Amino acid sequence: MSIASPLRFPDTGSAPTMTKRAWWLVGLNILLPGSVQVLAGDRRLGRLGIIATGLLWVLALAALVVYLIWPTVIYTMFTQAVSLWTAQIVLVLYAVLWVVLTLDTLRLVRLVKTKANARGWIAASAVVVLVGLTCTAGYGSVLAGSARGALGDIFSAGPSQPPVDGRYNIMLLGGDAGPDRDGLRPDSMSVVSIDANTGQAVTIGLPRDLDPVPFPSDSPMHTLYPDGYGFKGRCDVDVCQLNSIYTEVTVYKSDLYPAATSQNSDPGIESMRDALEGATGLTIQYYVLIDMQGFADLVDALGGVDITVKDKLPIGGDENLNGVVDWIQPGKQHLNGYYAQWYARSRHGTSDYDRMMRQRQLQDAILKQVNPVNVVSKFEGIADAGTQVVKTDIPQSMLGYFVDLGMKTRKLPVKQLELVPPTIDPTHPDYTQIHQLVRDAVAPATPSPTSSK
Known part of the structure; x- marks a missing residue:
């Protein structure tokens, strides 16, 4: 008699033998789905289960090895629609196969032949594992679907851009479209310059009251404003500033930038890109627009944000504090989206430059809280908020690279350059000085070695 015979041809008249056999079958189904059918049931079904399980293990181990050697490949795979769609289908199919194998295992166990006091435990063990693993696979499939939808809504399918002088420069605009505002306007403007190899990042903050503002010579706005936007009060709106x-x-x-919409942008954003290139002297490859209302939803999806508040700040109200509905108190605070939004927007008793610093503080705090555990556990809410909070022209094909670069950035301190008083005078900016400050910040000069005597 072969080793498989006691499992395939048991002594059905012995309750202890059948009970022991039942535990073996349930355990084998957990450890190697399909092995039960090979030993005690339909061998073709069993081989299908073993092959499917083996392939999943091989893929998982291969992914781990590639991640350890070349993580960008893994990041790229799991930020592309085709890969996510494939993962979604595979997880659903494997979950269905697992259900079939587990139900077939319970049939092969023949509970009525086992000890009466063991039947419930045997069945419960199989069902608990079944529910746990199939729900995990199902949830993984849902996450893959949510990621595929969110990434497709946020990121474009445009061409990738190479680094310039070894750096990626990304324009970050904070669009103030809160519930008490009509339309959207950029309320905060900065350029994040990232070393394409090390991930070292420099954030360059620009005040919104910068005036005048130069444009690169190839910008259509340069033709209209050759001396800079707002020079001698020249512009076509009430206030001439950045x-x-x-x-x-x-x-x-809007007709100055006819191709903007087809490039996942809009004329207003492209004019701001030209303005920030002129102001900083940097070439800006990509932009990210963050809507403040969507920002509140993102903070809520992350479970709030921890901030050390320096000064008491009002929520709502006018310059005389009429209509203030609440206050953000000084000290260590855990802010939900509503309070975080007002922490970034509050104006009374503070300057635009104070608000810029608070917004940078929020960005840094959120970056520190975005970790794999937090993202996976709250992914659907984050993905849903992301489609509202972010607009960008970063192509989906570059996501893997930027995720890998971002992991490097998180390990390094982010440098700050704020182009505000007393460093510069926004109403009389010296762009020769500003461009030198930017060059020093993104590529600081190497100290010359001292000669030994």
Whole structure:
């Protein structure tokens, strides 16, 4: 008699033997799905289960090895629609196969032949494992579907851009479209410059009241404003300053950027890109627009954000504090999306430059809280908020690279350059000085070695 015979041809008249056999079958189904059918049931079904399980293990081990050697490949795979769609289908099919194998295992166990006091435990063990693993596979499939939808909604299918002077420069705009505002306008503007190899990042903050603002010579806005936007009060809106450019182009001059929409952008954003390139002297490959209302949803999806509040800040109200509905108190605070949004927006008793610093503080705090456990556990909410909070022209094909670069960035301190008083005077900016400050920040000079005597 072969080794498989006691499992395939048991002594059905012996309750102890059948009970022992039942535990063996349930355990084998957990350890190697399909092995039960090979030993005691339909061998073709069993071989299918073993092959499917083996392939999953091989794929998982291969992915682990590739991740350890070349993580960018894994990041790229799991940020592409085709890979996510494939993962979704595979997880669903394997979950269905697992259900079939487990139900067939319970049939082969023949509970009525086991000890009466063991039947419930045997069945419960099989069902608990079945529910746990199939729910895990099902949830993984849901996450893959949510990721595929969110990534497709947020990121474009455009061409990738190479680094310039070894760096990627990304324009970050904070669009203030809160519940008490009409339309959207850039309320905060910065350029994040990232070393394409090390991930070292520099955040360059620009005040919204910068005036005048130069444009690169190849910008259509340079033709209209050769001496800079706002020079001697020249512009086509009420206030001539940096963030007015977005409004002016959006409302009056959208035809200057006819290709913007097809490139997952809009004329206002492209005019701001030109303005920030002129102001900083950097070439900006990509932009990210963050809507403040969507920002609140993102903070809620992450479970709030921990911030050390320096000064008491009002929520709502006018300059005389009429209509204030609440206050953000000083000290260590855990802010939900609503309070975080007001922490970034509050104006009373503070300057635009204070608000810029608070917004940078929020960005850093959120970056620290975005970790794999937090993202996976709250992924659907984050993905849903992401489609509202972010607009960008970063192509989906570059996501794997930027995820890998971002992991490097998180390990390094982010440098800050704020182009605000007393460093510069926004109403009389010296762009020779500004460009030198930017060059020093993104590529600091190497100290010359001292000669030994």
